[in-house]
Each structure stands twice: as structure tokens, then as C-alpha cells.
Amino acid sequence: MAKDFTGSCLFNVLGAGFTILIIAAFPVTEITIGALYLHECPVAPAIPVCVMVWGILVLMVIGLLLLPKLCPGAPDNTTLALSIWSLFLLLVIAVLYGSYHIYAVYPPNYNKALTHTNGPNSSIPRVPAADKVLPTAQNENHTLPLLNHTWTMHKNHTLTDMIQKLVRSRSEGEHLNATAPYCNRTVYLFAFWTTTLAYVLTGLSLVILFFFYFCMKLLVSIVYH
Structure with a gap:
């Protein structure tokens, strides 16, 4: 059967x-x-x-x-x-x-x-340090008091950090999808x-x-x- x-x-x-x-x-x-x-x-x-x-x-x-x-x-x-x-x-x-x-x-x-790149920060342009950005300004201000000179350097360094953070965040946003794990x-x-x-x-x-x-x-x- x-x-x-x-x-x-x-x-x-x-x-x-x-x-x-x-x-x-x-x-x-x-x-x-x-x-x-x-x-x-x-x-x-x-x-x-x-x-x-x-x-x-x-x-x-x-x-x-x-x-x-x-x-x-x-x-x-x-x-x-x-x-x-x-x-x-x-x-x-x-x-x-x-x-x-x-x-x-x-x-x-x-x-x-694109998933094997060095990461989103590999192409971030580096902003020169504060002591290399304004060498002329530092030479011109050598007669200022020491306290004022220190404050100026600290202000320039803080501004440099802010610029680097802005550039880094923008670059990470642009390369977020490119560096993510892929799918066929x-x-x-x-x-x-x-x-x-x-x-x-x-x-x-x-x-x-x-x-x-x-x-x-x-x-x-x-x-x-």
C-alpha cells in the first residue's frame, strides 16, 4: 500500500x-x-x-x-x-x-x-599647535607682563582645541556610513x-x-x- x-x-x-x-x-x-x-x-x-x-x-x-x-x-x-x-x-x-x-x-x-580603512579620523586635517600658529604675535608681545602672556597662550590653545573638535565631528558625520560594517x-x-x-x-x-x-x-x- x-x-x-x-x-x-x-x-x-x-x-x-x-x-x-x-x-x-x-x-x-x-x-x-x-x-x-x-x-x-x-x-x-x-x-x-x-x-x-x-x-x-x-x-x-x-x-x-x-x-x-x-x-x-x-x-x-x-x-x-x-x-x-x-x-x-x-x-x-x-x-x-x-x-x-x-x-x-x-x-x-x-x-x-571601506570597512577596512583606518577609521573616520584618518583624513582629519591637523590644526597646528598654538605655539606654531602665531609666532609673530608671541614675539611682538614679549614686553607684556607674564600673566597676560600666559592667558593669551591659554586662549589660543583653547581655540585650537575647539577647531579640532569641530573638524573631527564633521568628518565623523561624513564617514559614518562609509566605515560601518557592510552588507552585500x-x-x-x-x-x-x-x-x-x-x-x-x-x-x-x-x-x-x-x-x-x-x-x-x-x-x-x-x-x-
């Missing part, structure tokens, strides 16, 4: 091979991209893993949905429905978890080479647009359902009155 069941399922799967390939193309692509770039997103290592999990779960849901049509001796409808809804719930959780990591780092640094462009954009498209399609589906529900209610109300 089990042999006949396996043979029947295998025959039906081979007969619908082209259709199955088309349906399974997208989840297989997700699994492939996630596996290829598994270690290529240090800024958010969970993104490639989530892409793989999405593909696996979608592939399992598709398989369970096609099981009754391809295998007549499949488990009863209650067990099958419970399995499908369980996988669908896991898929929703995985999408929400992946969305957090995807949108939290948007937009990431796509250039791997292919896996990130694939995950980003897949997630965004899923949310858009879900929203459109809900709008269409509510529209038809409202139209049916309105039609029933008109017919009743």
Missing part, C-alpha cells in the same frame, strides 16, 4: 513537473541567495538567514497545499490544515523578525573595502524588495477584501429593503 502511494505521488509530481518548477522558482531563489551570501552581511547577519528561512517555509507551505492533489492518499484535511497554518504562522513571524533587521540598517554600506548589495536589496512587496500585496489584498465585503453588505441591504 505504501509502495503504491509513493509510486502514485512520484508519477503525479513528475507529470506536473513544469508547473511545480514555476511555483517553486521564487522560494528556491530565496534559499539560493541566502545560502550564497550567508556570511556577506556583517551589519545584520540575520538577513541572509531570514531569506533562507522564508524560502524553506514557503516551499513547505506550497508542498502541503499541493499534497492532496498530487497524492490522493494524503493525511486527513484537519491534520493538513493544522500543518499549513502552523507553517504560515512561522512564516509571518520570520517576516516580521527579518523586517526589523532589514529596515533598521537601511541604507547599509555596500562597499566591503544583492542579498540586502533582494530581502528589502521582497519584504516591501509582501507588505504591499498584503495591504492591497486587505483593501480588496474589505471592498468586496462592503459591496456585498450593501447589495444585501438593497435587496432586503
Whole structure:
């Protein structure tokens, strides 16, 4: 009996091979991209893993949905429905978890080479010390009292420190994204647009359902009155 069941399922799967390939193309692509770039997103290592999990779960849901049509001796409808809804719930959780990591780092640094620089302070221009900036002023003021001379040097040194801090903060702001851990462009954009498209399609589906529900209610109300 089990042999006949396996043979029947295998025959039906081979007969619908082209259709199955088309349906399974997208989840297989997700699994492939996630596996290829598994270690290529240090800024958010969970993104490639989530892409793989999405593909696996979608592939399992598709398989369970096609099981009754391809295998007549499949488990009863209650067990099958419970399995499908369980996988669908896991898929929703995985999408929400992946969305957090995807949108939290948007937009990431796509250039791997920039993560190995000496840091954001490597290109900061150094302001000369106070005793080298104004040598002429110091020579001209040699007749001033010692207290006034000390105060002038302290003021110039404080001004130099302020200028260096301003230049450093500006440079750090400009190079913040460039020196951040990178994420491969292919896996990130694939995950980003897949997630965004899923949310858009879900929203459109809900709008269409509510529209038809409202139209049916309105039609029933008109017919009743």
C-alpha cells in the first residue's frame, strides 16, 4: 500500500513537473541567495538567514497545499490544515523578525573595502599647535607682563582645541556610513524588495477584501429593503 502511494505521488509530481518548477522558482531563489551570501552581511547577519528561512517555509507551505492533489492518499484535511497554518504562522513571524533587521540598517554600506580603512579620523586635517600658529604675535608681545602672556597662550590653545573638535565631528558625520560594517548589495536589496512587496500585496489584498465585503453588505441591504 505504501509502495503504491509513493509510486502514485512520484508519477503525479513528475507529470506536473513544469508547473511545480514555476511555483517553486521564487522560494528556491530565496534559499539560493541566502545560502550564497550567508556570511556577506556583517551589519545584520540575520538577513541572509531570514531569506533562507522564508524560502524553506514557503516551499513547505506550497508542498502541503499541493499534497492532496498530487497524492490522493494524503493525511486527513484537519491534520493538513493544522500543518499549513502552523507553517504560515512561522512564516509571518520570520517576516516580521527579518523586517526589523532589514529596515533598521537601511541604507547599509555596500562597499566591503571601506570597512577596512583606518577609521573616520584618518583624513582629519591637523590644526597646528598654538605655539606654531602665531609666532609673530608671541614675539611682538614679549614686553607684556607674564600673566597676560600666559592667558593669551591659554586662549589660543583653547581655540585650537575647539577647531579640532569641530573638524573631527564633521568628518565623523561624513564617514559614518562609509566605515560601518557592510552588507552585500544583492542579498540586502533582494530581502528589502521582497519584504516591501509582501507588505504591499498584503495591504492591497486587505483593501480588496474589505471592498468586496462592503459591496456585498450593501447589495444585501438593497435587496432586503
